[in-house]
Amino acid sequence: MNPNPIAVIDDGVIDCCSPLTSDVLSEVEARDVARIFAALGDPVRLRLLSMIASTNEACSCNLEKPLGKSQPTVSHHTRILAEAGLIEGEKRGRWTWWHAVPERLEVAARLLRD
């Protein structure tokens, strides 16, 4: 669990949606789904997510150097990914350990290909 709770998009709204190719999204569906894709729509966040997802766990301290971004910037991006439900953080001691949420990636994938 994250120390400062992060508001994640309501799962109920997201899970409802059928693929883009089969139905026209409602305005409410589109707004929430767009938040997931917008989180994926930044190159720094994509690399950040791939770093976290391709390992079991990663702490922020190990992400700054390979990304070449400042600590506040990394913190900013992890927050956005977490708010989109794509990653979750667990604070142990001084470190925050991040892990990916595969079900969330699956939700996004299902919108593109059933």
Added chain:
Amino acid sequence: MNPNPIAVIDDGVIDCCSPLTSDVLSEVEARDVARIFAALGDPVRLRLLSMIASTNEACSCNLEKPLGKSQPTVSHHTRILAEAGLIEGEKRGRWTWWHAVPERLEVAARLLRD
């Protein structure tokens, strides 16, 4: 084909990428992939794409009213979707007919779930 040719991301760069969960994206890969997800990261474009993708063809004139957006705004969004390779436009007579590019949706889906 579109009357004014639209620059689409190089397919070679995109097709190269393995799922986010298996490898860390390079900066170049991340930049190009982010452009696809950024195109999907707007609610109006998501509804636009789902309207086009859930029918065989759609002309811009039929998209303005259900979207509730002005004609320049719709034109702006179709351009961004086309530059991301997600839709293609064909001009026949006075109308531009848009259709989705399933292979492109598939490329994006493969990044999230192999």
Added chain:
DNA sequence: CAGATACATCGATGGTTGTCAATGAAAGAA
């Protein structure tokens, strides 16, 4: 306790983006 470490938050700044009115360009109709 004091000092160091890991991360979040704040504030500022420069760049990007969504939106629309006005205008342009091209095709068909009269």
Added chain:
DNA sequence: TTCTTTCATTGACAACCATCGATGTATCTG
């Protein structure tokens, strides 16, 4: 040709966003 239709482009504006230095808040160490 002149008028209408369809869509792209331009220009402008407000809102948003990525970035980082400075600061705050815990947590661990000595």
